[in-house]
Amino acid sequence: MSIFSLQKRRDSGNFKRVLTVAVNNQSRRVTQARAKSNKVPWTQGPGPWEKLQAWAQQEDVMLARKI
Amino acid sequence: MAHCFCEAPAHLSISQALRWAQVLGYDGSEALAEAICATRLGQCFENESFWSTVVLFLTRHPMLDPDYIDPIIEYFHQQKYLLQQVQGPDGEMAETTPAEPNLSLKSRSIVKLINQVDEWQAYHNKVARKENEGQLLSKSSVSGFSCVEKDEGDGGQIEWRVQQILTHKELSAEGKYMRHCVTSYSSN
Numbered sequence: 001m002s003i004f005s006l007q008k009r010r011d012s013g014n015f016k017r018v019l020t021v022a023v024n025n026q027s028r029r030v031t032q033a034r035a036k037s038n039k040v041p042w043t044q045g046p047g048p049w050e051k052l053q054a055w056a057q058q059e060d061v062m063l064a065r066k067i
Numbered sequence: 068m069a070h071c072f073c074e075a076p077a078h079l080s081i082s083q084a085l086r087w088a089q090v091l092g093y094d095g096s097e098a099l100a101e102a103i104c105a106t107r108l109g110q111c112f113e114n115e116s117f118w119s120t121v122v123l124f125l126t127r128h129p130m131l132d133p134d135y136i137d138p139i140i141e142y143f144h145q146q147k148y149l150l151q152q153v154q155g156p157d158g159e160m161a162e163t164t165p166a167e168p169n170l171s172l173k174s175r176s177i178v179k180l181i182n183q184v185d186e187w188q189a190y191h192n193k194v195a196r197k198e199n200e201g202q203l204l205s206k207s208s209v210s211g212f213s214c215v216e217k218d219e220g221d222g223g224q225i226e227w228r229v230q231q232i233l234t235h236k237e238l239s240a241e242g243k244y245m246r247h248c249v250t251s252y253s254s255n
Contacts, residue, residue, distance in 0.1 A: 002207035003232045003252055005241055011223045020241055020249050021229070023209050037246045051227045055212035 001025065006033075006048055006055075018048045029062045068092035083109040089119070095126035102136040107144065114148065117171075124172045135181060142184045146170050204238070207231050 006019035019041055022032035033041045033052060042049045056063050071091040075084035083104040090100035103109065103125065108118055121143060125136065147170040150162040212229035232238050242250035 001252060002205070002209065003238060003241070003249055004207075004209075004211070004229050005232055005237075006227070006229050008228075009226050010218070012226075015226075015228065017241060017244050020245050020247065022249075022252070023207060025207050025209065028209065034245070034247055034249075036244075047225075047227075051212070051214065051229070054214065055229045058212055059209045061209055 001031075006051060008047070018044060019052060021052065023061060027062075028060065029064050030056060031064050033063075079104060080109070082111065085112070086122075089122055090126060093123050093126040095122070096129060098133055099125060099129070099131075099136070102133040103140075106137045106140045108140060117143075117147065120172050124175070128177045131177065135184065138184050138188055139180065142187050143170065145187075204233050204235070206233065 002023050002025055004021040004023060005017055006021060007015040008018050009015045017036075019033050019035050021030055023029070024031050030052070035041060035044045035048065041052060053063065055061075068088045068091075070088075072084055072088035075087040079087055086104050086109050087100045090103055091097070095103075103122060108122070112118070121140065125131065125139070145165075146167040147165055148168075149165055151164070151166060153161055153163055209231075211231060213227065215224060215226050217223070218225050232241055238252060239250050242248060
């Protein structure tokens with residue numbers, strides 16, 4: 001299992017953590033993704049969820065049905 | 068002492084049996100002899116003029132918890148014989164003299180010694196934890212991600228990135244900031 005951090009910054013400011021993502025390296029599957037205080041990703045507006053999907057597509061990683 | 072050597076338990080090596088005989092010869096208990104034989108003193112007799120005073124000192128404190136024997140001996144070894152590593156101005160590590168090359172047991176209080184050993188152990192445990200924090204987690208075969216987009220509202224620039232967390236320290240910072248228990252993956 002590997003842990004990734006999805007982060008965002010505006011206009012060259014500091015990066016801020018938005019999502020924490022757990023990836024099962026063997027099955028190449030995102031098994032967990034959580035925002036601050038364990039909130040599910042899609043409650044954070046479209047940005048983080050879209051970026052998570054774009055990254056998964058780029059890396060050929062599946063998103064588990066229930067993350 | 069020769070008599071004690073012959074009666075040493077069969078599972079001890081010759082050097083341990085010699086140490087066993089020394090402890091009993093100084094009127095120490097078998098429990099203390101067992102504890103001392105399990106330390107570095109059960110393996111070698113280098114710097115014996117000092118270590119024999121340590122053995123004698125320990126035999127004079129029969130109520131000392133045997134769990135303290137090894138830490139006390141390691142503490143003395145480190146303070147008196149181990150060269151210290153210091154970082155020079157160029158960042159290179161260099162070796163200097165031990166912390167207390169003249170350390171002796173003259174007028175030493177056992178209570179004070181136990182406190183010193185406790186502090187020394189606490190310091191080393193803290194250093195070990197710090198080193199562990201910097202240790203790398205396994206690199207994933209999945210790479211990171213980055214993209215830049217324009218904010219449709221104010222026209223500003225938004226940069227996104229996905230990065231693998233590669234150290235225990237980063238993982239701990241992530242869990243703390245995000246207020247969840249991702250730190251529990253630290254043992255994986």
